[in-house]
Amino acid sequence: MKESIQYKIFKVFNTIILLLIVFLTLYPFINVVAQSFSSEAYINSGKVSLFPRGFNVETYKTVIKDTMFWTNYKNTVIYTVVGTAISMVLTTMFAYALSKKRLIGRRPLTLFAVFTMFFNGGLIPNYVLINSLGMANTMWAIVLPGAISIYNMLIMKSFFENMPDELEEAASIDGLNQYGILLKIILPLSKAVIATMILFYAVAYWNSWFSAFLYLDQKELFPVTIYLRNMIAGATSGMNSGATSADNLTQIAANIKSVTMVLTILPILTIYPFVQKYFVTGVMLGSVK
Amino acid sequence: METDVVRSHTAAGTVQTARKSKLAIASAKIRKDWQLYTLLILPIIYLLIFKYGPMVGNVIAFRRFMPGGNIYGEEWVGLHYFNMFINDPVFWNVFKNTLMLGGLGLLFTFPMPIIFALLLNEVKSRKFKKFVQTASYLPHFLSIVIIAGMILQLTAINGSINALVEFFTGSKITFMQQAEWFRTIYISSEIWQGMGWGAILYLAALTTIDDSLYEAAKIDGANRWKQTLHITIPGILPTIVTLLILNIGSFMAVGFEKVLLLYNPLTYETSDVISTYLYRIGLESNNFSYATAIGLFESLIGLILVLTANSISRKLTERSLW
Numbered sequence: 001m002k003e004s005i006q007y008k009i010f011k012v013f014n015t016i017i018l019l020l021i022v023f024l025t026l027y028p029f030i031n032v033v034a035q036s037f038s039s040e041a042y043i044n045s046g047k048v049s050l051f052p053r054g055f056n057v058e059t060y061k062t063v064i065k066d067t068m069f070w071t072n073y074k075n076t077v078i079y080t081v082v083g084t085a086i087s088m089v090l091t092t093m094f095a096y097a098l099s100k101k102r103l104i105g106r107r108p109l110t111l112f113a114v115f116t117m118f119f120n121g122g123l124i125p126n127y128v129l130i131n132s133l134g135m136a137n138t139m140w141a142i143v144l145p146g147a148i149s150i151y152n153m154l155i156m157k158s159f160f161e162n163m164p165d166e167l168e169e170a171a172s173i174d175g176l177n178q179y180g181i182l183l184k185i186i187l188p189l190s191k192a193v194i195a196t197m198i199l200f201y202a203v204a205y206w207n208s209w210f211s212a213f214l215y216l217d218q219k220e221l222f223p224v225t226i227y228l229r230n231m232i233a234g235a236t237s238g239m240n241s242g243a244t245s246a247d248n249l250t251q252i253a254a255n256i257k258s259v260t261m262v263l264t265i266l267p268i269l270t271i272y273p274f275v276q277k278y279f280v281t282g283v284m285l286g287s288v289k
Numbered sequence: 290m291e292t293d294v295v296r297s298h299t300a301a302g303t304v305q306t307a308r309k310s311k312l313a314i315a316s317a318k319i320r321k322d323w324q325l326y327t328l329l330i331l332p333i334i335y336l337l338i339f340k341y342g343p344m345v346g347n348v349i350a351f352r353r354f355m356p357g358g359n360i361y362g363e364e365w366v367g368l369h370y371f372n373m374f375i376n377d378p379v380f381w382n383v384f385k386n387t388l389m390l391g392g393l394g395l396l397f398t399f400p401m402p403i404i405f406a407l408l409l410n411e412v413k414s415r416k417f418k419k420f421v422q423t424a425s426y427l428p429h430f431l432s433i434v435i436i437a438g439m440i441l442q443l444t445a446i447n448g449s450i451n452a453l454v455e456f457f458t459g460s461k462i463t464f465m466q467q468a469e470w471f472r473t474i475y476i477s478s479e480i481w482q483g484m485g486w487g488a489i490l491y492l493a494a495l496t497t498i499d500d501s502l503y504e505a506a507k508i509d510g511a512n513r514w515k516q517t518l519h520i521t522i523p524g525i526l527p528t529i530v531t532l533l534i535l536n537i538g539s540f541m542a543v544g545f546e547k548v549l550l551l552y553n554p555l556t557y558e559t560s561d562v563i564s565t566y567l568y569r570i571g572l573e574s575n576n577f578s579y580a581t582a583i584g585l586f587e588s589l590i591g592l593i594l595v596l597t598a599n600s601i602s603r604k605l606t607e608r609s610l611w
Contacts, residue, residue: 003513004512004513006512006514007512007513010411010513011411014408014411014412015412015417017408018408018409018412018417018421019421021405021421021425021484022420022421022424022425024481025424025425025427025428025481025485026424026427027449028428028439028442028443028481029427029439031439031442031443031449032438032439032442035442043447044447045447046446046447046448046449046451046452046455047452049449049452090331090332090335093328093329093331093332094328094329094332096328097325097326097328097329097332100325102318102322103322103325103326104315104318104319109329109333112336113332113336116336116340116341118591118592118595118596119344119588119591119592120340120343120344120588121340121341121342121343121344121345121346121347122343122347122581122584122585122587122588123564123567123568123571123572123580123584124346124349124567124571124572124577124580124581124584125342125343125344125345125346125347125349125581125584126343126346127571127572128343128346128349128354128360128577129338129339129342129343129346129360132360133338144335144339145339147335147339148332148335148336177324178322178324178325178328179324182328203430206432207430207431207432207433207434207435208432209432209433209434209546210546210549214572225432225434228434228435228438229434229437229550232434232437232438232441232550233550254442254445254447257438257442258442261435261438261439264432264435265431265432265435268430268431272427272430273423276423276426276430279426279430280426280489283486283489283490284489284490284493
């Protein structure tokens with residue numbers, strides 16, 4: 001069937017609109033990269049948009065030489081790896097046990113977990129708790145309080161529920177116990193959901209900053225997001241509440257901020273094209289529970 | 290198992306024996322399956338300490354709390370702290386700001402993924418569609434610190450937005466220092482962050498629409514616009530309704546971290562929300578009990594909204610969160 005003239009016109013406009021959306025979505029990224037390679041003078045006169053002006057890589061050299069940046073970057077990697085590992089172990093155990101229909105108390109336990117999605121203790125009681133547990137200024141304040149995401153747990157649970165019961169029956173006839181069944185039969189068959197969950201957790205830990213902001217005061221423990229936040233807050237000259245220390249009051253050059261941002265998002269940008277399909281899978285799994 | 294229960298009913302005739310044998314069956318089941326139950330130990334301890342612990346900690350909203358003292362407070366003061374915020378004009382301003390940011394945010398951000406999904410649905414080339422989608426998801430994966438950094442950079446006096454503003458008006462705007470701009474900036478950036486990602490569920494719903502409906506409509510002479518109105522939109526309507534209700538349920542949960550990173554005293558008039566206000570009261574002025582009372586009030590409203598939204602969703606669309 002032939003397309004009408006109006007529909008052809010619409011399709012041209014549609015393509016233009018979508019390209020415009022892509023451009024607007026990517027513009028802030030392009031702008032940050034352009035600024036990171038530009039000289040201070042051009043940025044301050046507002047002349048850098050899509051392409052670097054006064055091209056230089058000196059700023060990269062300056063930031064790369066800052067040992068605190070790398071200490072903080074290393075912390076981010078450690079918190080991400082340790083946090084993701086803890087989260088995966090706890091989430092898998094919880095999801096697997098709750099996925100078994102024969103589990104006594106399955107429904108109340110699920111409700112017990114789901115309730116925490118909609119009602120939480122709030123900022124201050126959490127702060128008091130973490131401090132009274134002596135976790136302030138340790139990695140545990142970053143990786144333990146959010147160890148199980150109930151949303152992720154429910155995705156995994158519904159994935160396990162869809163596995164045929166015969167798997168478990170066959171395995172137990174072969175003499176495997178529950179741990180063996182989970183480790184040797186179920187998990188190898190769940191690679192897709194495990195990859196998705198690892199990515200969900202890893203991105204969340206990589207990006208997190210607020211718990212570090214609340215519980216860590218020693219620069220050596222900061223993740224790179226706090227390094228960046230202090231830099232950003234400093235540039236608005238201590239007006240932001242929370243930006244108090246004296247070194248924040250000095251103006252930090254815009255190109256240094258841009259370089260730091262580029263270096264922080266670089267790992268995410270590099271793996272993003274290869275892993276984004278797992279995220280989409282995760283969202284889909286989450287919606288059908 | 291059932292015959293067991295029935296027999297103890299008829300033979301002994303007491304409920305007690307029935308209960309006993311039920312317990313015996315349960316404990317036999319647990320013993321046989323004990324390994325499965327051991328998997329629950331750590332997650333339950335986790336939930337009790339890190340999720341239910343702070344809920345109990347809310348008791349300090351009703352008790353006087355001394356930093357460094359008992360974590361459950363020193364003495365009962367009843368509703369003292371609740372009376373305090375009800376009579377606090379700043380509280381009502383931040384309450385209004387929360388409603389405004391949440392409400393306007395919902396109004397402007399909610400339709401965007403739907404429109405975006407409908408536009409994408411008209412794209413025939415799979416490659417182009419994939420490219421647009423991949424680009425549009427990207428902001429979703431960034432740290433809020435990076436997003437705030439980008440917003441500050443774009444709205445800066447020498448930033449790209451001001452370059453445009455200057456081109457058209459000849460003057461510049463100090464966006465982040467003016468209270469009247471905060472909502473616009475906040476909501477535009479929400480759209481930027483969430484439009485692509487939010488479209489995923491709609492795009493999935495679009496693929497489930499039966500192609501034969503379109504074929505039939507074409508034979509009846511319906512053009513693409515009519516097909517969109519009468520087939521496509523009704524096809525994704527259940528998804529729209531469900532997501533709308535759930536979004537209404539969580540609209541009070543304004544992005545605390547983003548506001549905290551973007552606001553400053555010059556914009557408090559519009560930017561300060563309940564969560565940032567209680568953050569300052571609690572952690573900057575060390576008034577823990579007062580801040581907890583405000584937080585508890587906010588959480589309770591949030592809980593009521595979610596529960597209401599969920600029960601409405603269950604009635605209307607037979608879909609709910611649990």
